[in-house]
Amino acid sequence: MPKLRAFEKHYGTTILPTRPYTPRHKGKVERGVDYVQENALRGRTFATLAEQNDYLSHWEATVADLRIHGTTRKQVRAHFLASKKGALMMLPLERFANFQEARRIVSRDGHVAIDRAFYSAPPEYVGREVWARWDARTVRLLDSELKTIAVFARSEQGKFNTKSQHIASEKINSIERGGSYLLRKTAFIGDCSARWGQAMLREKGIRGHRVLQGLLALSKKHRCDQIEQACEIAWRHGDYQLRTIRKLIDRSGPVQELMPFLDDHELIRPLADYDRYVHECVQDKLTY
Template sequence: MVAKLSQNTPLPFRRMEVAPGQEAQIDFGAGAPIVAADGSRRRTHVLRVVLSHSRKAYSEVVYRQTTDDLIHCLEHAFWHFGGVPKTLVPDNLKAAVLKADWYDPDLNPKLRSFCEHYGAALLPTKPRMPRHKGKVERGVAYVQENALKGLTFSSLREQNDHLLHWETTVADTRIHGTTQQQVLKHFREVERPTLGALPRERFPCFQEGQRIVSRDGHIAVAKSYYSVPPEYLGRTLWVRWDSHLVRVLNDQMEVLCTHATQSPGRFSTLPEHIASEKISPVERGAEWLLKKASFIGENTKDWSHGLVATRGVEAVRVLQGLLNLSRKHPAQVIEQACETAHSFQSYRLPTIRKLIEHSASKQGTFEFLDQHPIIRNLSDYGDVVRVDFRTEAYRS
């Protein structure tokens, strides 16, 4: 008797009902098998999305429970409902949640972007608490027992067509046991007006993944290579790509750069991603070299323009050699050489070198002064020498 009195009395579960348009619960279950013409069988998964207030639902079968499959099914459900609920409540399936946490779960970035596109929030249930989405738990069982039990199909499309017809003719027309309302009528009159508006365009379908920036400042995506800013060398970045664009994102999922999708084996390098120290003067082009040459002086500028006009593409390397001379010789010497060469219309770098060498070999002449306050007469030096001799003779 004492043991019975000491037992705790469990508290009853609290039913949670929500306002129209506030919530949709999501869950996967086993679908009917697909039997091919050769007799091979393939299992399927049925995803059911249930609006928590009216119990209006959408069902679709897929072969796999990937993030892309989940996104496609959710998008089809939104367009089937004609609107978007404010929150989506799945369990902690891998397609939606990278790391389960009741307070702050780590959501799949692609699914998060999908929710942002449609203006919905994703709120997974507490781990190992299936009753937190009890409405859809029972809804999946309802599909399995009423719509798919004992059936097989030859394709996914055939099974999905069957499910859509069943939703319309059976699930929507029933009187729900809890709400005591016809599902379709209650949805049309009460919940559909409260759903969020659909966007003008559907969610852009893309692939994504993480990539490490290689030593050459590029990342590999589908056998092509795309540049990133040089400060991200060696770091891991998120990449999203489709048939048109490749977007590179940082850890905060902010877009760093965008490239046009390249064919396999091709490189896409944006000019701003090349470090200035790694850009050679030849790559910068003749205009940049002419501007640098003009800083030496007007004669050098005139000679450089004459060089480009005379020799065309060959002038780029010659200009580079001229700029290298400015590191070894004063600007005045180069100016004099360029003036002379330009006057004879000689646009060869060896000519400039010889003129500079000839100018540098000249030595200035200096006149010696006969008289200066610090210069003594020769007689004074003679007296010094005689005194020195006498001192040496005395010592010996």
């Protein structure tokens, strides 16, 4: 287990587990427990744990350490001082952190659940198994090689703890990207729209992000020149309401196409013909 490996690393030691279903490999370990139970504790009762510990400490110094060991044929204390004590290292200043750990599958929303609180993992781990390690203050997520991939402070039940770098880019909406991102997109409509958007944000602050989203949505239904004209009028009047932009667009009709004026065409009579016709009409009127 990862916790066992962390324990070994903390104390600079190695644990050699016995093979399953081979009790003969545990004989020496089990015999030490039997020796204490049969020699020190058999037939004795203690009123408190402190009383029992005091008794065992005295028994170890006066009995267990002075006996001749059945395998080495040497006194236990003397053999320890001569060949074992010098190889021991100093214990770490801090005790091993008594954390809990378990495997967790990263859910489709990118989080793992620990004590009914939720902690995010990098998007590439969605659907994969990670190790979760937690204590009273900290939650750590580790990969299959026990390398830390995320660290969180413990939080209350029901809360989601999501790091921004764990959100896939396609899942970040325009509101989360901020006003600068929205203004850059507004500039594609035109200069008037960008100028109106900047002035609107200065007045409304973060509330203006929704307004910019609405303005961008208008570009899917109306031509850019219509939006530009509406934004120019609204900006000149200091009006930064999206509904004003909508009304101005609705009131603006289609742009009238201007036809070039032709001086000469096969279907158009020369002006001299009209001049002659008018002259003849005047002469006839004078005759009558």
